[in-house]
Structure formats: C-alpha cells, structure tokens
Amino acid sequence: MIIKLKHPLPALEALDGARRLDFPFGTFLALLGPGGPSLKEVQALEGVEWAKASGAKPILAARAAAPRGTRVALGACELGGEALALMGGPCSVESREQIVATANYIAAYGATGLRGGAYKPRTSPYAFQGLGQEGVLLLREAGDASGLPVITEVMDPADVEAMLPFVDCFQIGARNMSSAPLLRAVGRAGKPVLLKRGPSATLEEFVLAAEYVLLEGNPHVILCERGIRTFETATRNTLDLNAVPVLKAMTHLPLVVDPSHGTGRRDAVIPMARAAVAAGADGIIVEVHPDPASALSDGAQSLHFPEFRRLAEELGPVARAVGRRLDFPRSQCGVPYIRRAVGWGSAI
C-alpha cells in the first residue's frame, strides 16, 4: 500500500513498518509486506490524502501522484521546466583530450549536460568495453572544465559507491532497464537517474522500472526514450515518439529523447531531435564526437561538432513554437548570453 499524506502526519503508531518517502511533490508512506491495516482503515486515518493498494501498476511514478509534473535539477537545468535539456557527448570516454574537447564545444553551443560512457555494455566481449573508473574520472574532469554536469552509465550495483562522488547523474542503460538490483542501488544513491527504456519494454514496464527507484526514496528520475526494436532494418532502432505524449499522461517524471540510438543514423538525428521537442519532450540527449569516423563505438550515429551546433540552432525555433525554450544561441534568444565563467570560452 502506498499512502499520500496531507501535511499533518497521521497517527504513525498505526503504521508500523511503513517507510517514509519525502518527495518534493509530497510525503508518502510505503507500507508493504503482509499484515498491517486494511486500505479502508488507512484511508480513514487523519492526515491521509489517499492510499492505494500496491500491485501491477505504478503509484509513486504515476501522473496522479504529482498531477502538475515534477522537475529534476541537473546542473543549471531543471528538467521538466520550460527550458529544454540538451545533453551531449561521446558514446565512450576515450581519452582526456577527446572528452574535454567535446565538453567544451557542446557547452559553448548550448549543452546543459555531458554524457560519456565509462562502463560500456557491448554486444561482443571483444568490443571496446570502456575505460571503467578511469573514464569516470576523465568525464568528471571534463565536466568541471566545461561547467557541465556529467551523466554516465552504471552497469554493476557494486560500482555505484565508487562512482558516486564523481557523477552527477547515473544512467541506467536500455539493456539494464529492468535490473532490480541496479535500480535499487541508484535509488539508494539518491542522485538523479537517467533511465533508458529497454528495447522491448512497454511504456508501462518502463514506468514500473522508475517506480523501483522512487520506492527507494529517490524521486530524481529522468525517463529516456531511445528507440525500440522492430523489424525495420533501415534504422538501428525505431524511435517511438508516441512515448512522449503517452508517458506525459502516464507519469509525472521528466522525459528526454535520444535520437542517436533511436535512429542509428547521423543524418536522422537532427530531424528526430526536432520532432521530439515538437512532441513535447523535456530534452534531448545525443552522441557527439570530435571525429566520429575514428570513434571506438557508435561512430555512425555520432554528430560532428558543427552538427551539434546546428542541432542547437534548429531546436531553438521548434522549442519556441511549442512554448518551450532552449537557452541558446544568443543571437536567436535576443538576450545577452553569458556562460558560467570558464576559461575555454575563447577557444570557440
């Protein structure tokens, strides 16, 4: 049973064993396991706004738990607010030079977050598996240099602790969307979580995966549509933008779209990023690489630097057309554009 409290707390003695979840959108009690009071009894308690039986449906992540939507702060950007998030970076962190150059470039052209893989889930054990913790440290360094918060994937619950001090947002990759131990581990860690939809997960299953994180007391979940697996072979995945309006109705969590994995084709990334914003997404996450042709992974879908700039330039007008904004570029915003003080600005 999940209970939403009004401000005066209920008689907690009646609810032994309840776990309290203090979220920006309300205080909840999770009363799980056998025994305990009935739903009716709890609903009658003073201070209870509502109580729902827990079962096969999301409750904490459901729209009804926060009808006006929630926001997740990541660096200077509040995902779910009016301003769009624009996260970019290479598939894999490959070297200091590569990640710092990318971070600085995209920060200059409107990025609000830096992504980069250190622990890489790869289909073949012979493919580049990422730099591991060394990659995490390089990413942190690039994040600090550029002023961007960093997002990176965690694959093993045992790695969460070591990564925690260096990471601003944990990514749960599509292949691990339904790994309960991993979801619980990042739930307990408390930092923002970028949760990618599994390639064959229904939207309801996707929101239930987020529910695992919330149930650990962590409400900072950002959903990410990144394409599903279908029969179509002209694209790597089928980007399911239907997910945008449907998830907006199902859940209060912010939602970003990854057109890089969602298409697998560089030439389709910008059009699909525009489409995602027009559909109502709260942000975009794309792969960018200084030299895609030599990338150790996902080169075919990574943008060149100037393409990232074009992406940012094209997203602005679409954002405004749907009542959102992208805090870039200056000339189109018509307002002075002042980056947080960082030394690399002159290099652009």
Place this chain on the structure above:
Amino acid sequence: MIIKLKHPLPALEALDGARRLDFPFGTFLALLGPGGPSLKEVQALEGVEWAKASGAKPILAARAAAPRGTRVALGACELGGEALALMGGPCSVESREQIVATANYIAAYGATGLRGGAYKPRTSPYAFQGLGQEGVLLLREAGDASGLPVITEVMDPADVEAMLPFVDCFQIGARNMSSAPLLRAVGRAGKPVLLKRGPSATLEEFVLAAEYVLLEGNPHVILCERGIRTFETATRNTLDLNAVPVLKAMTHLPLVVDPSHGTGRRDAVIPMARAAVAAGADGIIVEVHPDPASALSDGAQSLHFPEFRRLAEELGPVARAVGRRLDFPRSQCGVPYIRRAVGWGSAI
C-alpha cells in the same frame, strides 16, 4: 532496365519494346523482360543520361531519379512544396450530413484535402464495411461543397473505374500496400495516389510499392507513414517518424504522416502531428468526426471539430520553425484569409 533520357531521344529502334514514361522530373524508358541490348550498350547510346539494371531496388521512385524532390498537386496544395498539406475527415463516410459538416468545418480551419472511407477494410466481417459507391458520391458532394479535393480508399481493382470520375486521389490502405493488382490499377488510372505504409513493411518495401505505381506511368504518389505494428500496447500502432528523414533520403516522393492510425489515441494526435512536421513531413492526414463517440469506426482516435482547429493552430508555428508554412490561420499568417466562395462559411 530503366533508362533516363536527356532531351534528344535516343535511337529508339535499338530499344524495341521499351515503355516510355513521361514524368515531370524527366523522361524514362522501361525496358523490361528478357533479351534486348546490354546495359553497357544502352549507356553508350546518344541521349541516354543513365541506365540502371532493374532488380530488387527502387529506381523510378529512388531519390536519385529526382534529386531535388517531386511535388504532387492535390487541389490547391502542392505536396512536397513549402506549404504543408493538411488532410482530414472521418474514418468512414456515414451520411451526407456527417461528411458535409466535416468538410466545411475543416476547410474553414485550414484543411487542404478531405478524406473519408467508402470501401472500408475491416478486421471483422461484422464491422461496418462502409457505404461503398454511395459513400464515394457523398464524399464528392462534400468535396464540392467545401472546395476540398477528396481522397478515398480503393480495395478492389475492379472498383477503380467506377470511382475514377468522383475521386481526386486514391488511397491504398496499409493492408493493401503490397497488392500488385491494386497498385497497377491506380497506376494506370493516373490520378494521385496516397500510398499507406503496410504495418509490417520496411521502408524499402514501401518505396518498392510506389515503384509499382510509377512503372505504370503514374508519378503522382504521396507516401503516408501511419504507424507500424510492434509489441507496444499503449498505442494502436507505433508511429515511425524515423521514416520521415529516412524516406526523404531514399525517395523523391512527398510524404505525409497519419498520427490518427499511428497512435490510436486522440490525446496523442496533435503532439505527434507537430512532431511529424518538425521531422520534415510534407503534410498531415488525420481523422475528424462531428461526434467521435458515435463514429461507426475509429472513434477513439478521431478528433472533435475544435481539436482539428487547435491542430491547425498548433501546426502553424512548428511549420514556420522548420521553414515550412501552413496557409492558416489568418491571424497567425498575418495575411488576409479568403476562402474560395462557398456558402457555409457563415456557419462557423
């Protein structure tokens, strides 16, 4: 073998049995069947721009045949040009009152075409099968009343002749996308064809279906992405907007998107229409009904009249954000808005 001609015609005596295809984007010869000259011999002929061996790939519908894209005129709208097409109407023509009211309403709010089913492909033989030829006549009447060109599905090649005088554009439904007899019949008819993607057709198969129509001498094909069938159950189909940039690269044909069938949910139609335009589609086709709750088919995905108006209003800014335009509404266009003289204007 398909041959593209430069202006001076080649020595035709060398190409016995070739069929000549005069398209707005060039003159082609189709030299099919066994025997005949070799590809090399033909390529050496004077007047031959290029010649390609015919096989498993599209040639006439391929981008390379008309690199700058083609346009298909339908009423006042030229699909593939700067102005977007906006086609609407009920799933099924149910009565004169229903179809005329719908036509007039959507014409007043920016529609460029009227759709309505007379011959309906239905999963169950017990479902409403459409009014047949009577429905075609009612649709024509509504088209005339509203000044909108009419689009309706043909299911049986034998019906093409009777429908031809009354129809501005034949629709090939998703279930019949690969019916060669039907594709050939509408190819021979010569009028514009709205070809819907089959629910499990790859994009290449889709373009090859168009190739059937072109090969009959009819270049007026409008492709329509309307969703593919996947495992997701929260939506009726998965609208594959990846198809927009990918088809734009594969073919020169104009492309519209149907977010009604592509989502199956009224609440998702407008966001996905916006997304389609942002992705680069040349138009939108949606289901609209005076009273969706009582519709004989597809009620759950049909827009109410005011929703169609909102659709048109929301599409305008998105269109402009991507360098296109929707010739509606007045107030936003900043230009006087004058409908073609029709009596019903005052009723709105």
Place this chain on the structure above:
Amino acid sequence: MIIKLKHPLPALEALDGARRLDFPFGTFLALLGPGGPSLKEVQALEGVEWAKASGAKPILAARAAAPRGTRVALGACELGGEALALMGGPCSVESREQIVATANYIAAYGATGLRGGAYKPRTSPYAFQGLGQEGVLLLREAGDASGLPVITEVMDPADVEAMLPFVDCFQIGARNMSSAPLLRAVGRAGKPVLLKRGPSATLEEFVLAAEYVLLEGNPHVILCERGIRTFETATRNTLDLNAVPVLKAMTHLPLVVDPSHGTGRRDAVIPMARAAVAAGADGIIVEVHPDPASALSDGAQSLHFPEFRRLAEELGPVARAVGRRLDFPRSQCGVPYIRRAVGWGSAI
C-alpha cells in the same frame, strides 16, 4: 447475428433477410444489417440451437461452432483428420518440365498436394511476376499427371473466375490475408481456400479473415501459419508455432504450417516441419524445386528433391508419436503402398 439451427428449421418468416449457410458442421443463418428481431427473440424461436450477436469476434470459424473440429477434403487427403497433409512444389511455376518433374517426384514420396505460384506477389516490380494464367494451366497439367490436387495463389478477385476450372484450392497469400474483396471472391467460388496468416496479423485477426470466407457460404478453409515478421534477421520470418495449439483452441478449421517461408533457410525447413507436426499441425506445405540454385524465386528456402524425400521420411515417425500418420513411406507404414495409377512411377 449468427444463428445455429437444430434440425427442424425455425419459423423463417420471422427472419426475413437471413442468409442460410449449410455447412458440414451445421446449418446457420446469418442475419446481418440493421433492424430485425432481437437476440432474445431469436433465441426463443423453436429450432434455434444458439444465436450470437455479431461483432469483433469470429463466430462461424470459432471453435464453438464445431467443437470437434472440421475437415477439408483436398484430393485424397482430408485435412483435419488423422492423416497429415503434405503439400509441396515450387514457389513459382516456371516451365512444364519444372512443374511436372516436381509434381511427379513429390507424389512418389508422399505428397498429398501440389503447390505452385502463377500469379506471384513480389516486393519489387522488377522481380519475376509469375506466368499468370499460363502457369495455372501448367500447374493443372502437372496435377493431372501426378494425381495431386493443385493449390495456387490468387491475387486479384477478377482472376477467380478464369482460374476456377483449373484449381483445386485457392491460396490467399500472406500479404492479402485481410483483403476483403479477395476473401469474399474465394468465399463465393466455393472451392477449398488455403489462407495464409499475414506477417503482422494476430491470431484473432487471422481467424476473422477466415470468417469472411465462411460468411460467403464456404466452410472449406485451411489456415496456414507461415511466420510473422519480427526483429530477428537470422531467419526470413519467425515461424510462430505457438499458433498451432492456440488456433486449435480458437477455431475448428484445419491448420497447416509452411516452414519454408517461416524460416527462409533450407537447413531449417525439415526440423521445423517436424516441430509443426509435433505441435499438432494438420499438415505441412513446403517449397521444392528441381534446382533451387536456379529458381526464379525463393531458391534459398526451397528443398532439393532428395530433401523432400527425407522430409517425408522424418515426418512419419513424428506423426505417429503424436497419434497421427503420414501415408508414406511404405516400409515404415508396414502396409502395401500403392500409388494411384500414373505412368511416372517407374522413374523414381
């Protein structure tokens, strides 16, 4: 409304407009369209066994209409009975020599039917489209020479009449499974229909397609599972053998399986044919060609002659393991094996 009659006919005057369907498994009245008596009124009539409201579900094809299953006679084989059907032949009829040789070979090794395409649905308009009516006549000739009933695809309702005298069973191909005009045309023709499942059709949609045929008064429908389209690329389609037990519960119609299209790989055809029989299929339909390497279509999935023999030999024991039988080969049946007198027997 569909009404099942007990032997004494009900007061028909009460049921104006009802169409009578005399099937081996009972007499039914189809009372469709608006108006007429209520379900309750009809259920109360004398002679009515049951009456069901018609809607989104199959009735005539549903298991409940013939709980013990139905049989469809095709040549000497009664599909749905204890003996399995074994249908083979080339994808396309290419020449007299090819089709007669194939027919004679497979007849000698246990085939109960000869398949061969004359009107071919092809993805590309440049691919071999079949010999058309000439192919139908050659197929008939080969059927007569070998004593096998012939099965061939019809794509255009307009072709049914010309094909009717020469064909023992019309095939509706997977791409046309939901073409109502075609289903109605073969329904009216009255001969057995082999209905292939569409590549993205659910099982319920498949049975509803059969319902179209039955509703025209033709109960001789044989369902054919031939693979569905999924993300897997190692096989042409994913043969859905789950369909066998599930369809056996949903419908009374006999069901065969096509492991050639269902796998697209010659090396997988025999194992999957064995699997289909073990799952409970009523027969197998496979592609066989005298020289698959030179086949004009589907060579990669066509069996060589000796592989067809091996198929028949391997199916026998599996059939017996599940309480069925394949009337071949002699040595394993333990009974004298006498082919219907045809001259080619000595050639084997």
Place this chain on the structure above:
Amino acid sequence: MIIKLKHPLPALEALDGARRLDFPFGTFLALLGPGGPSLKEVQALEGVEWAKASGAKPILAARAAAPRGTRVALGACELGGEALALMGGPCSVESREQIVATANYIAAYGATGLRGGAYKPRTSPYAFQGLGQEGVLLLREAGDASGLPVITEVMDPADVEAMLPFVDCFQIGARNMSSAPLLRAVGRAGKPVLLKRGPSATLEEFVLAAEYVLLEGNPHVILCERGIRTFETATRNTLDLNAVPVLKAMTHLPLVVDPSHGTGRRDAVIPMARAAVAAGADGIIVEVHPDPASALSDGAQSLHFPEFRRLAEELGPVARAVGRRLDFPRSQCGVPYIRRAVGWGSAI
C-alpha cells in the same frame, strides 16, 4: 585474437598476456588488448591449429570451435547428448513444502533438474520478489531430497559468491542476458550456466552473450530459448523454435527450450514442448506448481503435477522419433526404472 592450440603448446613466450582456456573441446588462448603479434605471425607458430581475429562475431561459442557439439553435465544428465534434459519446478520458491513436493513429484516422473526462483526479476516492485537466499537454501534442500540438481536465477553479481555452494547451475534470466558484469561473474564461478535469450535479442547477440561466459574460462553454458516479444497478444511471448536449428548451426552449445515463458498459457506448454524436441532441442524447462491457481507468480503458465507427468509421457515418443530418448517412464522405456534411493518414492 583467439587461438586454438594443437596438443604441443606453442612457444608461449611469443604470446605474453595471453589467457589460457582449457575446455573439453580444446585448449585456447585469448590474446586480447592492443599490441602483440599479428594474426599471421601467430598462425605460423608451431602448435597453433587456428587463430581468429576477435571482433563482432562469436569465436569460442561458435560451432567451428567444436564442430561435433559440446555437452554440459548437470546432475545425471549430460545436456547435448542423446538423452534429453527435463527441468521443472515452480517460478518462485515459496515454501519448503511447495518446493520439496514439486521436486519429489517431478523427479519421480522423469525430471533431470529442479528449477525455482529465489531472486525474482519482477516488472512491478510491488510483486513478490522471491525469498532470496532463504529460497536458495530451500531449493538446495529440495534438490537433495529428490536427487535433482538445482537451477536458480542470479540477478546481482554480488550474490554469486553466497549462492555458489548451494547451486548446481546459475540461471541468467532473459532480462539480464546482456549484463556483462553478471555474465562475467557466472563465468568466473565456473559452474554450469543456463543462459536465457533476451526477449528482443537476435540469435547472434544471444551467442555473443554466451561468449562472455566462455571467455572467463567457463564452457558449461546451456542456451535457453524462451520466447521473444512480438505484436501477438494471444500468447505472452512468441516461442521462436526457428532458434533451434539456427542455433545448432551457429554454436556448439546445448540448447533447451522453455515453453512456459514461451507461450504463457498452460494449454500450449505440452504441445510446444513436443515441438521443441522434434525441432532438435536438447531439453525442456517448464514451470510446475502444486497449485498453480495460488502461485505467487506465473500461475497461468505453470503445469499441475499430473500435467507434468503427461508432458513426460508425451515427450518420450517424440524424442524417439527424432533419435533421442527421455529416460522415462518405465513402462514406455521397456526397462526397469530405478530411482536413486530416496525416501519419498512411496509418497507418489
């Protein structure tokens, strides 16, 4: 690079950093990472049978590495040999009584292994999550009581160590098929691994997941086809039996089929188990529960005890029809049937 050695070892000094893998089907060296000798140089070394560049394809798990197939011993059964494996048990271990009764029943009727979930991957965090380590101990107890080896899923690499003493075979569930940390952990543990195919994994991706395990030095991998996710809703998954012949060609590893998850319907489990055996699977794994109606998970697809008996009885003849055998039941085997001495025999 992966190197297969002939018996005399090559000059190992040339291969610094190579990891040696001693498998029943040969000795291999894995020489990964940058630098080192070229493929040509290695191929020229004495004692090298072959060497292959490592990349996107399986090598150690590929058929070519052990052309005659490999066997994995699990209790008294050698998977991949002539005798079929028959593994059964509840979805979740729920109580001592439940698991011991199930173990004893299935052991008496031909089972060769006992499955039961202790750590359960569940879509909803509110669903029963399994008894955890307590469940592992109960499963062990039931295994000891019945004489059956036990198989249970591990979800978190951190759990492997604690489970290791009590488990005979680790299961990697479908959702975790591509979790590299987990695959490596069970690879290092060295015990047999039952690797389930992910619901949207291609067969090549499936074999590459096995390659992760082998590369850790553990060749005891049993593949398990358990259905893929498709559009079909009449079944929980689409059991892809094409996987059987195709995997037999791609890999040397033994392969079992799970018709419980592959269909989700109790009435389809036995027919599809028969089909799997006929297709050439090396064994079957099914869900069995003393009282499916009250099961805490997967009740709808769990067999009742007598259905398990019927399964074993029906599989025997099919196994023999394809040259395999199921060491049960007595009466059909025609040989005395003596269970390993355990006290519960009388209870049946």
